[in-house]
Amino acid sequence: MSDAAAAERNIDTSKMQISDEIAIQISAMNKWYGSFHVLRDINMTVNRGERIVICGPSGSGKSTLIRCINRLEEHQAGQIIVDGTELSGDLKNIDKVRSEVGMVFQHFNLFPHLTILENCTLAPIWVRKVPKREAEETAMHFLEKVKIPEQADKYPGQLSGGQQQRVAIARSLCMKPRIMLFDEPTSALDPEMIKEVLDTMISLAEEGMTMLCVTHEMGFAQAVANRVVFMDQGQIVEQNEPKEFFNNPKSERTKLFLSQILGH
């Protein structure tokens, strides 16, 4: 278990405040892949400033769930409202939501033909119409924040996995999103690199960012999350604050899952 990230640093909770404002509202949402019912009756409300960790066995639909929030996947029934905008077939709404919601992928998905700096400035310039110089300043600011400003002129292929993932986080931040989604951000990384990415995510949490993370890093969940959501077979089985969730799980399925991942 990597509790390292949590243990080694004192987390500054002063700005980690949860407001009453609703950031994401998912109600009675269902999704099918063909005839396979991947997400079943999902109801979930995320307030601004919340840090939610979603965990569960593979195939439980946790990635699909957060991919629905910026419509990389389409849901077939129910409602998803992000920042007051309902996700439907309307392309304008989708683009609006996507420019407000940052996403970090398991495999980084940096653009290999562009330099690190260009990766970070592309969307601000072309979507937000920010002047190039301003976009570059913002990009350098966030690259400094993820601690790799010196790599700005390199290409993604020249960076290590951990560095690439930090660039991917910086790239999302350059769009000044109000919500960040993380889809197993550390699963493709070597153990040595997991910490640097988690540190970046923790500092983001400290600034009060609304975050939804699909991750198996339980140390991160305990240190940062204010809520842990456990999913199995496309349903939300249990959700609770981390302390209760880990020490006193209610459902049998959760207990089994926790014993398997914490047991070694």
Added chain:
Amino acid sequence: MSDTHSNTVSYVRDSMLPQQEPPLKDRGAVKWLRENLFSGWLNTVLTLLSILTVWFIIIEIGPWLMNTVWNAGSLRECREILDGTSGACFAVIKDRWHQLMFGFYPPEYYWRPVLAFVLMLVAVAPILFAELPRKMLYFSALFPFVGYHLLWGGSIWLPVAVLLGFVAGYIAFRLLDRMSSLISTLGAVAATLAWWFLLAGPFNAAMTSVLPIGLEFVRSDAFGGFLVSVVIGVSGIALSLPLGILLALGRRSEMIFVKSVCVVFIEFIRGVPLITLLFTASLLLNYFLPPGTSFDLILRVIIMVTLFATAYMAEVIRGGLAALPKGQYEAADALGLDYWKAQRLIIMPQALKISIPGIVNTFIGLFKDTTLVVFIGLLDPIGLSNAIRADTNWNGIYWELFIFIGALFFIFCFSMSRYSQYLERKLKTDHR
């Protein structure tokens, strides 16, 4: 160093080893020879056989090439000079140089195709080499019109009228830019077509009667030799790449109608021999056009060659698109880029890079296929070689003409191939 510890279980290295040179037989020329020419008895035999073959070819052809006659008015004269010895008669190239280059283009206007060729190189340069100033691209955009006017001449207002169509499209695009990119694109296309079909004709006629300037008109029949090959080849290449991209995107589209149209087009064109399309261009197309329209033959051939290459190009690019990981599309989507921006900024640069070998393959194929126009009566270099042999002076000369034509085609195609390798190296971004 290592044997000190080799028998002990617990082991701590006290000093890191410095980097050392490989042994003598594993570096430099010796290594290269050993690995590439004499890596086993079979390869050694093959190497020796290859050397023998090359030697044999040089011995056989060398003297014939070295003993070349450059100045003679006819094959008979050539043979008299050679006086029974073996030798090439490249005098035919010198004698018919202009014809091989320009066909029957009026000699007093030879400067026009030459100038057009030079300007073409200038126009292509900034597209090929990103180091050149980007402002040069404005000239590249203008070149098709300049080139057309230089080659065919006629009233200068015709190319201007066509050019203004694009200007109209651009203005419409700008005006509608606030709307979605689909509306502005459709608006631009509509404005361009409206100008061409409704206003360009009267505009051309009016301006020509007011201000009749322009170069002397040269009919397409006068075009020949490499002029024809280059005009058809370069136009085909320049048009087939953008059209191929659109077609490839269309084939991957989720809109069923767009997709079906693209699939049918690609499968039809690929399923029909080019020569059939060329005969259609030369013989049948006139039946479908309104009576009285004379549609230039070279233009018709360019259209057919372009369509043919476009279908292949689309499939090559589709291969590149399919090779891109899905994550690239998702990352572009997640950042809020719309379809066209994602295609232009993220997807196409990578897909085209992957497709470079296939694209250049298609370009080279297209360029060489231009020799097929000989069958519909255009005098490309091959057609001219027949015409030159029909002259009693040069009756019976084969090798020299074909070697020359082959060499020129080789230069064109080999440069394309070299350029593509340069580009692949330059675009390689995963080096550490």
